[in-house]
Amino acid sequence: MPEIALLYEHPAWFAPLFAVLDRRGVDYAAIQAQDHGFDPGVSTPPAPVIFNRIAMSSFLRQADHPIFYAQSLLAHWQASGARVLNGPEVLALDASKARQLSLLSSLGLAIPRTRVVHRAADLPAAAEAIGYPLVVKANIGGSGAGIVRYDDRDALVQAIGDGSVPDSIDRVLLVQAFVPARGGRVTRLETLAGRFLYAIDIDGGGGFDLCPADACLVEPGKASVTITRAEPPAALIDAADRIARAAGLDVGGIEVMIDDADGTPRFYDINALSNFVANPRDVLGWDPHENLVDWLQQVIVEARP
Template identity: 55%
Template sequence: MADLVVFYEHPQWFEPLFRALDRRGLAWAALEIQSHSFDPADTTLPAPVILNRLAMSSFLRQEEHALFYSMAALDHWQSLGARVINGPGVLAYDTNKARQLSLFRKAGLATPATRVAHRRADVPRLAAEIGYPVMVKVNVGGSGTGMIRYDTPEELEAAVADRLTPVGVDGVALIQDYVPARDARVIRCEMLDRKLLYALALDGAGSTFDLCPADVCMVDKPTITISEFKPPAEIVRAVEKVAWMSGLDVGGIEYMVDDRDGTPRFYDLNAMSNFVAKPLEVLGWDPHDNLVDYLLPLIAAQQKAAA
């Protein structure tokens, strides 16, 4: 049996991770999510340590996506004693932007003004409470999908009448204040072991809602430039607090500075990070090595417990 299983879906994103695992000599195996099935009565583990690499955007690539299926599979293995990295607890936040916003509030952080609805007919009324322009967003998102800006009540009401406002896989929508990001910049804080590993400034992010910084994501987004960013100490404390509260082992937390009042507003927690494109150029080091360093003692602990 392998010491580590990587439970993954995207066919390209994890090649750098796989190379790092091979380079360091780990006994690991890849387990593709999309073709997977399991028996709830089976007590056999695929590995004592399972690294969950489920991407929320998987529903864009497969009609029969495995988002909610994966939570059941990971919970099954966790109940049998596996160490699941980014387990079902944090996935319950990753698959629910409304819950993320409540989590940020509980952590004492500012968020964009938001209303949550499950009926399209309620969207114009809720948008009027917030004021225009507004974003209408799906609750389960990925790669910027299901996000539309509406500048006037007439524009939104016409979209509602034509049933064109975003509807996600769970039927829940967020009606949210459009926050003008200072300098058109979004900050992504990448976490490992619930601590800040590094942060990125995505400049020009106002040109797209798809902010994935991986090589395969950036092909059609030349207007975004990515550089390392050093967040202030209070932001570091904030994102580490959120990581602990949510159970985020490895992933990203995003915020922007509201240009109207200078307030950092947090809006996204993502439990699937494929790290930055060209890390040696951007950071001067490869985060995959840090991820392997994190995995090794977890594997050793599981081996010791089983001995």
């Protein structure tokens, strides 16, 4: 049996991680979710440690995505005795922006004004409570998918009528105040084992697709994204640590923007899938995959009988 198994969907995102695991001599199994099935009557997991690497954006690449399947699979492996990193509870949180916002607010952190609905017909009433400009978001999104800005009621009503308003694969929608991000930037704070690891500022040029990883940046038609190393204040680092611990997040990114209207940091996204920044040695001066594998090897040792 391998020491660790990695469950993943994207065919290219984890090449840097696999490379470090190979170089370190870690005995691992890479399990692609696409053609996977499991017997709920069999209680032997594929490894004593399982690392969940399922991306919310997988629904963009295949209609028969593994987002909901993986929640059942990871829960089965966990019940079978495996230590599951970013396990089924974290995956469920990752798959709900509404739940993420509730968690952020419960920690006393500012979030964008938001209303959650489950019918497109209820969007105009929710929008009146928020005010324009606003964005409509899919509850399950990824790489900026399912986010559209509307500047007035007429534009929103027309989009509902012609069917162009965003939809979500779970049919849950968010109406959210459009926050003018200071400098056009958002900050992503990466965490490892519940602690701050590094931060980057991302400028998407006004777009919503802010994925900073190698495989994202080379996708055809991808808009230009500017990424720089960030040095967030202690208060934001402390908030990221608290969020990671409250979410049970083993590895993940937390996104925040400074509201240019009043200077308030508004947290809006918790990402359980972090494939780290492209060209990390150029951006950060070091490679976070090395830190990740250091920690994975520690977890492997702890899981040994």
